Amino acid sequence: MTGPSLIRQRKIGFIGAGNMAQAIMKALVDSQAVPLANLYATNRSPGKLLKVQETLGITPVKTNEELIDLCDIVILAVKPQDLVGVLEPIASSFHESQIVISLAAGFSLQSLKRLLPNVIGLARAMPNTPAHIRKAVVGYCLAEGAEAYEASVEEVLGPLGIVVPVEEGELFEALTVSCGSGPGFIFEMMMYWQEWLEEHGFESPVAKQMVIQTFLGAAELAAQSGEISIQELQDRVVSKKGVTAAGLQSMRELEIERALRYSFEKAVIRDQEIARGTSKQ
Ligand SMILES: NC(=O)c1ccc[n+]([C@@H]2O[C@H](COP(=O)([O-])OP(=O)(O)OC[C@H]3O[C@@H](n4cnc5c(N)ncnc54)[C@H](OP(=O)(O)O)[C@@H]3O)[C@@H](O)[C@H]2O)c1
Incomplete structure (x- = not known):
């Protein structure tokens, strides 16, 4: 201050x-x-x-x-x-x-x-x-x-x-969805992550800790990486024809980006509907 x-x-x-x-x-x-x-x-x-x-x-x-x-x-x-x-x-x-x-x-x-x-x-x-x-x-x-x-x-x-x-307007709506609702979207992904680990034999508390630490670790790494872009951080995890590359290729084929963008746009539309409802009151 x-x-x-x-x-x-x-x-x-x-x-x-x-x-x-x-x-x-x-x-x-x-x-x-x-x-x-x-x-x-x-x-x-x-x-x-x-x-x-x-x-x-x-x-x-x-x-x-x-x-x-x-x-x-x-x-x-x-x-x-x-x-x-x-x-x-x-x-x-x-x-x-x-x-x-x-x-x-x-x-x-x-x-x-x-x-x-x-x-x-x-x-x-x-x-x-x-x-x-x-x-x-x-x-x-x-x-x-x-x-x-x-x-x-x-x-x-x-x-x-x-x-x-x-x-x-548009900026406030984008912030509302990506950051206000954002933790809700991240938790959705964390739940799938945890479920998948449990299906593969990890006890629920251990699986939860593993997911938390993976998200936290990635976010902290990004937070402490100064000028390095998120793309560059991702490149450092991926080796050609390796394990991460195979998973990422599948994510891209399944269009995870499109699913996210579509979900964000739906949430923006809901935010606008609520705004119209409250402005009529
Ligand atoms: N939660 C989020 O992630 C989030 C994020 C961004 C913005 N917001 C906004 O924050 C606001 C509050 O959300 P929230 O999640 O905190 O809701 P909440 O937990 O339901 O809190 C609202 C509180 O308002 C009280 N209240 C209702 N009428 C009142 C009155 N006449 N006088 C005094 N208090 C009264 C309710 O009392 P009772 O105990 O009787 O129910 C309740 O405790 C919302 O406008 C929401 O849009 C929330």
């Missing part, structure tokens, strides 16, 4: 204390980016609030209205389909100097602005679940006129992993 912190003295509140909110809370707590006393949350049911209070030390707040009054930065962490119902009754409580970051997938800045006309510092963010371990890819975009809040938004999201500013 360059210069003094913009968020250390600010109170950060979460509306919704579910999976993604908990991942962000944990990253903020672990990174010590803000003092614990400055983190607040509400939730519809009391169980999760109690959990984040007990495990992370987050202060529970009774109502969303109270949280808005209390906090300088509000993170909207409810499901997209709940967002309108959550915001409508409290919209007038928000004020100009607040920063509001929405995590709701498919919920456009335009729809947010319609719901929260008082707020200037509006942003949309798309984290992914590795935020739990501060290894997320987080994309974000700012509403028109919110440029002055960019550094603060980046500072809130920074502890989660790498932060990528993206324009709303």
